[in-house]
Amino acid sequence: MAFDSATPATGYIAAFVDAAQQYVAASPGRAILLGLFYTPILVVVLNILKQLVVPRDPSLPPEVFHWIPFIGSSITYGNDPLDFFFKCREKYGDVFTFTLLGRKVTVALGAKGNNFVLGGKSTAFSAEDAYTHLTTPVFGKDVVYDVPNEVFMEQKKFVKVGLSTENFRAYVSMFDQEVDDYMRTDQAFIIWQMNDINEWGRFDVTDIMAQITILTASRTLQGKEVRNGLDKSFSALYNDLDGGFTPLNFMFPNLPLESYRRRDKAHKKMSEYYTDIIRKRRELGHSDEPDMISALMDQKYRDGKLLRDHEIAHIMIALLMAGQHTSSASGSWTLLHLAHDVDVQEALYQEQVDHFGNPDGSFRPMTYEAFRKLPVLDSVIRETLRMHPPIHSIMRYVRSDVPIPATLAAPSKDGVYVVPKGYYVLASAAVSQVDPHIWAHPMKWDPARWSDPEGVAAQAFKTYSDESGEKIDYGFGAVSKGTESPYQPFGAGRHRCIGEQFAYLQLGTVIANIIRKVELRLEDGITEIPAHNYHTMITMPKKPRNICYRRRRFD
Structure with a gap:
């Protein structure tokens, strides 16, 4: 037309x-x-x-x-x-x-x-200009996108202190214990608790992973006070705060809706909850707990000022909210694929048996060093993140006119294209990670593609992790730039997710622990995993998203 x-x-x-x-x-x-x-x-x-x-x-x-x-x-x-x-x-x-x-x-x-x-x-x-209207009401003032970029980079450096290898070593056993306790007490795993190897149970995978994720994160990063305080009142606060972290809030930040008012009340109460923990730790002389609160309480800006208590509280809220959604989504997709592909599931189980199995069918505890040497588990996680990155679109607000390189878009007959000031720009790793111009059979979940050292997947990961040794320091320590890779499950550049190593460890140990205990299948008559639900901030599987399970047989 x-x-x-x-x-x-x-x-x-x-x-x-x-x-x-x-x-x-x-x-x-x-x-x-x-x-x-x-x-x-x-x-x-x-x-x-x-x-x-x-x-x-x-x-x-x-x-x-x-x-x-x-x-x-x-x-x-x-x-x-x-x-x-x-x-x-x-x-x-x-x-x-x-x-x-x-x-x-x-x-x-x-x-x-x-x-x-x-x-x-x-x-x-x-x-900051693209996201502060969404994140500041949820996370709080003076952190993340509510501060100039150089301050945010300093705050990321503070968080990085708490994500040490020493802490990771301690976290592995905590993850295992939380999953074990959950499966022994939650009604969703009643068949497993009954020690019945013939009956099948069923659970909503996203509901289960959301609960396990918040339990494991609170036990490790959030600290013992938060873990011990996980009751119905905390859950209600979390749900109200989470209700303010939606596409509606991103597009319309100031609507006079009840959900917005509940969000603001929940943020105030949760901020007070964390500051009270910090105050009590200062009064008692905080111990060297392997958690983020302990790490942040000792951090100073370049000008010598300590992080203020409300800043620590708001960083803790940001870590809770951002990590909860992404990790539970990734865990849900992983379990769904394993339930669908029984051969990969059994290969993953056999890897656990080979590395940690005892003759009686029990398992030795996983360690951080051993976790890093599990190729099947590693491939399963990478492939899931390739097909299901938690965020499909990343936006930036354009502060000044920016020309588009000719290598990206062929110039018009009148010269190069320009993105004007006041526009937004958008990148989508979700597209490049399933681009048929790059990946063979891109819509097929195939962990084996990561086993070929010369394959596209290995090369993409090499570019993402920058194994050549070239690093860039944006203000929070040298990291891989990774922006030129088609594989970017945790973002790239200065805003690359600083918690990716924690998330990887958390996801891997949770999945391995579940697979040790139960066999998984999709429901009868279901031949494909659920489609993506794009109506949420983090890409979740659509309902129904049930998985059937039974206790593993130890022959």
Whole structure:
């Protein structure tokens, strides 16, 4: 659909106006009804004509056609962003702009697109301006995106102190104990508790992983006070706070809704909960617990100022909220795939038997050093993160005009494209991680692809981890840049998730512990794992997402 010139379009509008005038003249009382009925139609018509007739700025990337102003492509993108991105790439290439509830968002796809957005300078591409309206009400003031980038980088350095190898060694046994205690007491595993090897039980995998994730995280990172205080009141606070961490809150940060009020009340109470723990530790002389609170209480900014108590509290809330969703999602997808692919599940179980099994069918405790030498478990986790990265879109607010490299988007006939100030840019590792131009059978869950040292997966991981030894210090210690890799499950660049090693260890030990105890299957009649639910901030499996289990037989 297109117009060759403005003349036919002008005629259509003139005819529309003339007909409307005649209608009103015949019955003036109909003017209000006419306005109510035709105004939306006129708005849509004018929006279409603007896109098809008005000459567009040749310096701007191609723009996705949309029918309704302001709404733009929001519905199509929100329902299935990957399908939307792939279809747009077929038509416009790797760089294009779409309208998202009034925002202009320029998408840059592929490994080069990831590098353009996530490797961009913070003076031009701002994460703070893109996300603070969502994160600050939940996490709190003076941390993460509520502070200048250089301060946030210092705070990440403080957190890194608590993510030490020494602490990780202590965490492995804590993870195991929490999973064991949970399976021995929760009703979801009643069949396992009955020691019945013939009966099958069933559980909602996301519900189970959400509970196990918060238990293991609170036992380790959050500290013993938080773990001991996990009761119904804490769960209620968490749920109310979590209710403010949704796509609705991202798009509309200041709606007068009850969920927003509950979010704010929950944040206040949870902040007081943490500051009370910190105050008591200071009064008693805090011990060297292997948790994040202990690590943060000793940290100083470059100017010599200690982290204030409310900053520690808000960092702890941020760690709880951010880690809870991503880890429970990744664990859910992993168990679903293992339940679907019995051969991989049995290979994973056999690896546990070979490394930790006793003759009586029991298992020796896992250690941090041993965990790092389990190739099947490692491949299972990597492949799950490839197909199901927790976040499908990462955005930055554009603070100044930024030219798009010719290697990413071929220049227009009038020169290079430019992303203007006031736009947003978006990278999607979820696209590059299943790109058929890069991966063989990209939509097939195949952990074996990570076993080939010369394969695409190994090369992508090498680029992501930067095994060449080249590191960049953004202010929180030298890390792999990783922005040029098509595989970026924990983000890349200055905002790469600092907790990825903890998350990897947590996920691996939880999955291994469950597989040691039970066999998993999908429900009868279910031949595929659930589809993605893109209506949440973190990509979860759609319901139903049940897994059947039975106690393992020890022959």
